[in-house]
Amino acid sequence: MAALRSHGHVVGYMGDGINDAPALHEADIGISVDGAVDVAREAADMILLKQDLGVLQRGIDDGRRTFANTLKYVSITTSANFGNMISMACASLFLPFLPLLAKQILLNNLLSSIPSLAIAGDNVDREQIETPRQWDIGAVRRFMISFGLVSTAFDFLTFGFLLLVMHATPDTFRTAWFVESLITQLAIVVVVRTHVAFWKSRPSPMLAGITLAIAVLAVAIPYLPYAGWFGFVPLPLPVMLGLVAITGGYLVVSEATKRWFFDHEKYSSTSGGKAKHLPATAKIMTGLRR
Numbered sequence: 001m002a003a004l005r006s007h008g009h010v011v012g013y014m015g016d017g018i019n020d021a022p023a024l025h026e027a028d029i030g031i032s033v034d035g036a037v038d039v040a041r042e043a044a045d046m047i048l049l050k051q052d053l054g055v056l057q058r059g060i061d062d063g064r065r066t067f068a069n070t071l072k073y074v075s076i077t078t079s080a081n082f083g084n085m086i087s088m089a090c091a092s093l094f095l096p097f098l099p100l101l102a103k104q105i106l107l108n109n110l111l112s113s114i115p116s117l118a119i120a121g122d123n124v125d126r127e128q129i130e131t132p133r134q135w136d137i138g139a140v141r142r143f144m145i146s147f148g149l150v151s152t153a154f155d156f157l158t159f160g161f162l163l164l165v166m167h168a169t170p171d172t173f174r175t176a177w178f179v180e181s182l183i184t185q186l187a188i189v190v191v192v193r194t195h196v197a198f199w200k201s202r203p204s205p206m207l208a209g210i211t212l213a214i215a216v217l218a219v220a221i222p223y224l225p226y227a228g229w230f231g232f233v234p235l236p237l238p239v240m241l242g243l244v245a246i247t248g249g250y251l252v253v254s255e256a257t258k259r260w261f262f263d264h265e266k267y268s269s270t271s272g273g274k275a276k277h278l279p280a281t282a283k284i285m286t287g288l289r290r
Helices: 002-006 018-026 038-043 054-094 102-121 137-165 170-192 205-223 237-264 279-289
Strands: 012-014 029-033 046-048
Touching: 012 018, 018 029, 018 038, 029 038, 054 102, 054 137, 054 170, 102 170, 102 205, 137 170, 137 237, 170 205, 170 237
Parallel strands: 012 029, 029 046
Antiparallel strands: none
């Protein structure tokens, strides 16, 4: 047990007898059964009430799914906020008007956060739960910078399109950027939720439905009856087509950035070959899957 720990492992031990009590107590996770002797049950961290080792497998899988979905939320939120912060700061410095009104910013944040509520129950690709993963704040930071800069670049592209090509008025600029910002934030949810190509991984019905509904609402908002209260104006067809083209380009570049990132970062599983394992439960899972 000490040898395993010296190599960076988390040690799990399973037993039900008196002789197993010291090891159960020493292990990081001691597992016993309901029919074990009293001293073994007292020393264990976890007691199985059923004679079914599949409980351990399901527990490990559920834990890894939860961890994977937590990373999705953190990655999506940090990268989107980082990119929007840079875009807003730069736009405020150089534009002769506010790039977005306060109530437009609040509405954008509200609508973009709604799909995040469904990430907790999202489907997780099998390869993300095959091996244990560790929390790596450095990888999260690099992810935030990589995708945040991509988001900022496409915001600048939108600014150039609106100001130099379409000669947009302040109200048209704010409306168009609101729509582009919201749709690209929804797009990044679809892209980042999986390590494979986004069209090869199916999101949960709730996440897919909410994301699609918010995307439709984002396009429809400028034309709704109360749009004027938020400072929105109807967008001309050329502007809307340009936003669609920019969003399509954002999807392509974000997908390419994702593939590059996960190819160059030990972000998904072993973290440099030093991932922490539970040897006993790993053997159980291997046996069950055979």
